[in-house]
Amino acid sequence: MNPERDLITAITRRAAAFAPTSPPAGLRQGIGDDCAIWKPSPQQDSLITTDTLVEGVHFDRRWHPPHLLGRKAVAVNMSDIAAMGGTPRYVLLSLGLGDQEDPAWLDAMLDGLAEAVAAYGAVLIGGDTVNSPERLLLSVTVIGESPESRACLxxxxxxxxxxxxxxxxxxxxxxxxxxxxxxxxxxxxxxxxxxxxxxxxxxxxxxxxxxxxxxxxxxxxxxxxxxxxxxxxxxxxxxxxxxxxxxxxxxxxxxxxxxxxxxxxxxxxxxxxxxxxxxxxxxxxxxxxxxxxxxxxxxxxxxxxxxxxxxxxxxxxxxxxxxxxxxxxxxxxxxxxxxxx
Ligand SMILES: [Mg+2]
CATH class of the missing domain: 3.90.650.10 (PurM-like C-terminal domain)
Structure with missing residues (x-):
């Protein structure tokens, strides 16, 4: 029994379940190696943004349903891509969890997260899991694109x-x-x-x-x-x-x-x-x-x-x-x- 391995398996399974039927043309390697590999599209600038939600600071589990929390962790990052006039392409997830996490809560959160990634037309390509005994932590990074020199500043x-x-x-x-x-x-x-x-x-x-x-x-x-x-x-x-x-x-x-x-x-x-x-x-x-x-x-x-x-x-x-x-x-x-x- 290896909780981190189980977690990575759970994330990988969801990434596959919500992935587009044919992978994006620029994606050379998704989840499963030390790095993901993608090739930016020609005549596009690459955009990158990250945003972290910390339990007790950015969300409260007493009223935030896990499915909607997963969706929100994605949406707040997608909003930064939107702010540049860009198109989201790839998502990385870092998850900080305690040992006693409720599996049903985690499943629902990951479902919401994967569903939102797909709804914005992006693909989950990697991430990390760490032990965070005190507070749950959800850090999402989005890579996007915008036509060369056209991003709105x-x-x-x-x-x-x-x-x-x-x-x-x-x-x-x-x-x-x-x-x-x-x-x-x-x-x-x-x-x-x-x-x-x-x-x-x-x-x-x-x-x-x-x-x-x-x-x-x-x-x-x-x-x-x-x-x-x-x-x-x-x-x-x-x-x-x-x-x-x-x-x-x-x-x-x-x-x-x-x-x-x-x-x-x-x-x-x-x-x-x-x-x-x-x-x-x-x-x-x-x-x-x-x-x-x-x-x-x-x-x-x-x-x-x-x-x-x-x-x-x-x-x-x-x-x-x-x-x-x-x-x-x-x-x-x-x-x-x-x-x-
Ligand atoms: Mg912003």
Whole structure:
């Protein structure tokens, strides 16, 4: 009995079960040797990204079903490939587990993970397992591709650009709080709970925006709009102004915030984990971008503001309220908004 061998066998079996019927043309060696071997496609840049989920820090097993946790570990990485306008190709998994792991829990998690890898059109090609007695740890690496020199960077924003988001804000943060307060089983909160437990990366939207040449700067919303837009501003050397009235905060988020005694604006700006795309584009493309939303399932594109020339004080993000007053929100997390007037 060798638990690590058993685990590798279990992962390999799932990789095979969810693999495409014919392996990708560039894959020379998948799971089973010291390294995987792939040949990048001609005229493509290779993209690589990694993201780790740690039990008790990034997820809580008391409310996160294992199947959905496996899917989320993949989706948060796919979201980074989406943010470049890329196409995911290969996935590596590193798993840190204790000795007493429940086999049924692990099977369900691996099923969700393998299912998600296949759903995003990628192939699991290797990884590692380590002993982690205190906390479960799930580290996923994704290798992707994008047409040469066409990947969308954070640093390409220009003053005057429109700022767009690819979906509603605050649902995932609301879902997390509903789970924390033991309210997640109430059917009326399911869109928020699902957004937290099972986020969807906007890979197709990212590809379409990049291919159409409509985007200047792009990233994905993982830390909350206030922080993520500040990253674009810093990288691009610009400021941003966002109108509070334009933020796509669903009525459900307002209702859930009332029940949780939380502030919906805090969830929308500082909650994080929405995993929608955040991008900037020439305002001349506003109509084309609005039209594109209808061609991608699950995408609701909303223009929330614009980039501006940076003031003397340096780049920053201003939130403009309906009465015209502005406040600086750069890099603010959840707690900052709660205290705001
Ligand atoms: Mg990202």
């Amino acid at each position: 954070r640093s390409s924003g220009q003053p005057g650009d429109s700022v767009w988001v690819g979906g509603p804000l605050g649902l995932a943060a609301g879902g997390l709080e509903l789970c924390r307060q033991g309210l997640a089983t109430d059917p009326r909160w399911q869109p928020a709970v699902q957004a937290h437990l099972d986020p969807q990366a906007q890979v197709e939207l990212g590809q379409k925006l990049a291919t159409a040449g409509l985007v200047h700067a792009m990233m994905d919303l993982s830390d909350g709009l206030a922080t993520d837009l500040a990253h674009i501003c810093t990288a691009s050397g610009v400021s941003a102004e966002v109108a509070a009235a334009l933020l796509p905060i669903p009525a459900l988020v307002h209702r859930a915030a009332a029940v949780c005694q939380a502030d919906p604006l805090s969830w929308a700006l500082g909650g994080g984990e929405d995993y929608h795309l955040l991008f900037t584009a020439d305002p001349a493309h506003d109509p084309a971008i609005s039209n594109l939303a209808g061609t991608v399932a699950g995408a609701t594109l909303t223009r929330i503001g614009c980039l501006t020339a940076p003031p003397a004080g340096g780049p920053g993000v201003i939130l403009r309220d309906a009465d015209g007053t502005g406040r600086e929100i750069s890099y603010r997390g959840y707690d900052h908004f709660r205290a705001a007037p």
